[in-house]
Amino acid sequence: MLFTDFNFKPFINDTLEKIRFKTATPVQEKLIPIALNGRDIVGESKTGSGKTHTFLLPIFQNIDPTIDGVQAVITAPSRELATQIYQAAMVFTQFDGNIRISNFVGGTDKKRQIEKLASNQPHIVIGTPGRILDLIDAQALKTYTASMFVVDEADMTLDMGFLSEVDKIAGTFDKKVQMLVFSATIPQKLQPFLKKYLNQPVMEKIATKTVISDTIDNWVFSTKGRGNNGTILEILQTLNPYLAMIFTNTKERADELHRFLANNGFKVAKIHGGVPPRERKRIMKAVQNLDYQFVVATDLAARGIDIEGVSHIINDGIPRDLEFFVHRVGRTGRNGMSGTAITLYQPSDDAAIHELEKMGISFTPKVIKNNEIVDSYDRDRRNKREKTREALDITMIGLVKKKKKQIKPAYKKKIGWEIDKQKKAKKRIEGRAQGRAERKAKRQSF
CATH class of the missing domain: 1.10.12 (Lyase 2-enoyl-coa Hydratase; Chain  A, domain 2)
Known part of the structure; x- marks a missing residue:
């Protein structure tokens, strides 16, 4: 389905043409018409499926710049994700400069934001739950006029403990507010919130043939008892990727790996919760400008953050929460482009890998020989021999x-x-x- 088939306002079509959006993704094709009809929605689809524009486009279609007041509120569980949504939304203002959009996240000057809100309420509010609630409690942000409320990455919002803030924000709206909840998964603990605020929502799970995009090559490398640092160094030297993200399970491990790669001459950035917000923002901008070829990150960067051009993902270790494996791998192979995901494993990881395989994820064993990456033996050969x-x-x-x-x-x-x-x-x-x-x-x- 083409975006022109939705009969959007001219400025929306002009924006979509500029960013070269022609064909809607399955989640957009299914849910945009429902959102335009004013229905509450719970949309569940895999990461990288186009959820952001699924809610942004109906919002812009319904915005009336002549009305002075908040008309839509969007919450995201991390500062980086909120800023990314804000940047995607700001593109539309190039063709309609009358629409005011504000980004409210932690780590920024709250006093200055309160002063600005005293004379100018935005049409669209985008931000993290904590900061938005702070501004509401300070009676600076008037969200009660909003007609649309979006909760993006709802499962991550729950995991990070922000659902109570989102609950309080939702309580400031009129009962007629349209609510759109988007998530990669809909956990059971989210159900009370959905029942409390959504009015006969359309529940849509966009089925996919594969858990991860079929444009991604999914490899596993056995460390064979050697340290991960040496294996990662050898992989990067062999592949020389366009842009690689290397995921670790802890901030301490991210710091250690970052130092190791930097000491070996790599221009490498790091992103995790221990990096100050202002520095994270600077690093993200530098990464998007391709100032770095390598990024070491924790799962903070695995959800929702879209860094254009990521060619390779390397898992320094299998995440404790296996759902994050999908989110990590989803940073590459986006919008139909090809990508490669590499996971380092040792024998103690076999159970976790088998669980991932039960989720529909298949792996190709690889090894480096003579400075080339080649197919390795079947990882399950020992198990198959035992079964005989x-x-x-x-x-x-x-x-x-x-x-x-x-x-x-x-x-x-x-x-x-x-x-x-x-x-x-x-x-x-x-x-x-x-x-x-x-x-x-x-x-x-x-």
């Missing part, structure tokens, strides 16, 4: 369990004898069955 062995009976299971205790000298021999015993017993049973089948066939031939 005869099933252990109760006696065998008991013997194997004894291995956890003190192993006697004759342990291995005893196991071997038991396996031979089972093989012979199975062979006798199979022989008898074959003999019966042959005798039966012989009788039937007469």
Whole structure:
């Protein structure tokens, strides 16, 4: 479906043409018409599916610049995501300068914002729940006039503990306000909030054939007992990526890896919750300007932040919350472009990888040989070999369990004898069955 089929206002079509948006994504095609009809929506779709413009376009279609007051409020769980939504929205003001948009996030000058709001209320408010609520409580931001309220990345909002702030913001609106909730997943703990504020919402889960984009090559590298630093260094030197994001599970590990790569001559940035907000903002701008080829980040940057041109994702470790694996990988392969995701693993990670495979994610084992990345052996070959062995009976299971205790000298021999015993017993049973089948066939031939 083309964007021109929605019959948007001229300034919206002009903006979409400038940013080269021609064809709507599945989530946009499905939900934009519903939003334009004024219905409450709970939209669930994978990261990178185009949720941001799914709510921005109906908002701009309904905005009336002649009305002085807040008409739409959008909350996002992180400063970076809120700023990204703000930047996407500001593009539309190039063709209609009468629309006022404000971005309110933590780490900025609240006193100055309050002073500005005293004489000028924005039409569209975008920001983090905490700062928006602070401005409401200070009686500076008049959100009660809004007709649309968007909660973006609702599951992350819940995970980060901001749902109570969003609840209080929602309580300032008129009952007729249209609410749009967007998220990659809709956890059970979010249900009370949805039932409290949404009026007979349209619940839409945009199904996808794959959990991650089919334009992404998903590789795994075994560290084989060596440190991750050396493996990552070798991968980066071999690939020389256009722009790579390397995800770590902790801020401390991000700092360590950042130092290691910088000491090895890489121009590398880092983004995590311990970096001051103003510095994070500067780094994000520098990354978007391609001043850095490598970015080390925690999961703070995995949700919603869209850095254009990310060619490679490297997982220094599998995230504790496996849902974040999808969000990390979703930073590449966006808008139909190709990308590569690389995950480092060790034997203790097998259970987590199997859980990811159950989610529909497939991996291709890779290894570096002669300065080239080539296919490795099947990661599951050991498991497949084990499955071909005869099933252990109760006696065998008991013997194997004894291995956890003190192993006697004759342990291995005893196991071997038991396996031979089972093989012979199975062979006798199979022989008898074959003999019966042959005798039966012989009788039937007469």
